[in-house]
Amino acid sequence: MKYLLQVTAAVALCAGVAHADVIKVGVVGPFSGGAALQGRNFQAGIEAYFALHGKTVGEHEIEVIYRDLPAADPGQSAALTQELIVGEGVQYLAGYYYTPDAMAAAPILEEANVPMVIFNAATSAIVNASPLVVRTSFTTFQTSTPMATVARERGISKAITVVSDYGPGIDAETAFVRAFGAAGGETVQSVRMPMTTVDFSPIMQRIKDSGAEAVFAFLPAGPQTLGFMTAFVENGLKDAGVQLLAPGDLTQESDLPVLGPNAAGMLTTFHYAVSHNSPENIAFIEAASNWLGNPDELSFPAVGAYDGMTVIARMIEATDGRQDAAAAVEAVKGMEWISPRGPVSINPENRHLTQNIYLREVAEVEGKWINHELQVFENQGDPGWVAP
Incomplete structure (x- = not known):
């Protein structure tokens, strides 16, 4: 509850803002420790998206702010999520490698008026924790x-x-x-x-x-x-x-x-293999590998992040930069596109990804x-x- 109370004050300050020149996206993931390579793949997917599609949506520029969560830690996940919303003013949350971390952050979303796009966490029930959760990864x-x-x-x-x-x-x-x-x-x-x-x-x-x-x-x-x-x-x-x-x-x-x-x-x-043979995947691999520096480091969290940015860009376009989480999520229900992994779509009923x-x-x-x-x-x- 303390997170919700603190977030409410920040949301009230920006409630009248209709447009924003810079749209901030907060990404929580493991950027140090034993799972640091998974966090690097989050970054590789994001940078691949920017390399292939640019950092602007209409008149709005996307800025990504990272927070490191080296291992599953629900309390720290909630604290970092709060910090991104209150301290950094992010309009979108993304990343979340481990399920407990995503579940801890989900109760904050509605009060904060911020959607969450899951790049990896794979428990089916996460989408039930908030109507503002959208998944671009997979479930086990x-x-x-x-x-x-x-x-x-x-x-x-x-x-x-x-x-x-x-x-x-x-x-x-x-x-x-x-x-x-x-x-x-x-x-x-x-x-x-x-x-x-x-x-x-x-x-x-x-x-x-x-x-x-x-x-x-x-x-x-x-x-x-x-x-x-x-x-x-x-x-x-x-x-x-x-x-x-x-x-x-x-x-x-x-x-x-x-x-x-x-x-x-x-x-x-x-849901994905780096060896997948398609024009979309070839372009993705080149862009992501250029950022990583070592193609052998490329792994599946990168494609979840790449597609996550595809979804966030659609949300920004649909809301024209306004902070309206419900409208942003509504705009991507039923969304279809060709991912590096193949054809994908967002199920409008549960906001999971349908995929091969x-x-x-x-x-x-x-x-x-x-x-x-x-x-x-x-x-x-x-x-x-x-x-x-």
């Missing part, structure tokens, strides 16, 4: 559900799930178990790990003891996924023929040079490890969303 329900179909098509009948114990992990587990069971598969065990887990050997032993033919895993992309993947191989599970299935967080492109042969042949389902989900296989092509697209699940909504 959306990326995990097709993997159950893939597993059954490959003759897998028994699986174990292993996920990080927070919103997206629980969503991923629920999505896979539900769809796998509906297709005739059996989940023999479900394991939830603390987000702070770094020693995965006990988890690997549980997988061995389960007798499962495959493990479906979810961890947030970053250092933990590298640790998990390494432990899977070093504990002999790959050599034993256990299939490792996951949404694409576990094989983000920036990790593939390190994973290399350890990940060869691994199947994932995801791709089955990918880790493969070495011309000396470079990539997520090679094998199959397309077209126009996937969010099967995990439940109306409030």
Whole structure:
């Protein structure tokens, strides 16, 4: 409540402003610490958008103000969000890598008259936290559900799930178990790990003891996924023929040079691969890589940020710079465009992104490890969303 009271005073000061020459966008993300590369990808996506489309919308110039949140910290997320609104006067909020951080900031939005565009956080329920939340990333329900179909098509009948114990992990587990069971598969065990887990050997032993033919895993992309993947191989599970299935967080492109042969042949389902072959993606990769300096650092959070800026630009255009969060969100309901990831649209009912989900296989092509697209699940909504 203290955040809402402080934000109200700031909103009252600007309530009569009809236009603004500079539109400030506040971006919260991990720009230091173990997940700093994900924050750099937020920046790369934003800078790619500016390189390809410019920083102005009509007479208005976009200014981006960053705030660093190195690890999931709901209290700090709320404080940084308040600071951006009150101290910096931002009209739009964006970013939010982890679900708990987005959920902590969402109650501030309506009182502040500010929309939030989610670049990454992947729990389905975030959009129910405020009518001013719009998602340009994905949900783990959306990326995990097709993997159950893939597993059954490959003759897998028994699986174990292993996920990080927070919103997206629980969503991923629920999505896979539900769809796998509906297709005739059996989940023999479900394991939830603390987000702070770094020693995965006990988890690997549980997988061995389960007798499962495959493990479906979810961890947030970053250092933990590298640790998990390494432990899977070093504990002999790959050599034993256990299939490792996951949404694409576990094989983000920036990790593939390190994973290399350890990940060869691994199947994932995801909304984006850097290897996606389209004119839009080629242009995006060039612009984002120019900013990063190292093309191997490019990963999926960049496309969420790039498309997020596409949505924010439409909001600014629709409101002609006025601070009117409800009108801004209304203007993008049903919006359709061609993203670097393929055709996308914003579901007007729940403000989730409808998009293609791709089955990918880790493969070495011309000396470079990539997520090679094998199959397309077209126009996937969010099967995990439940109306409030």
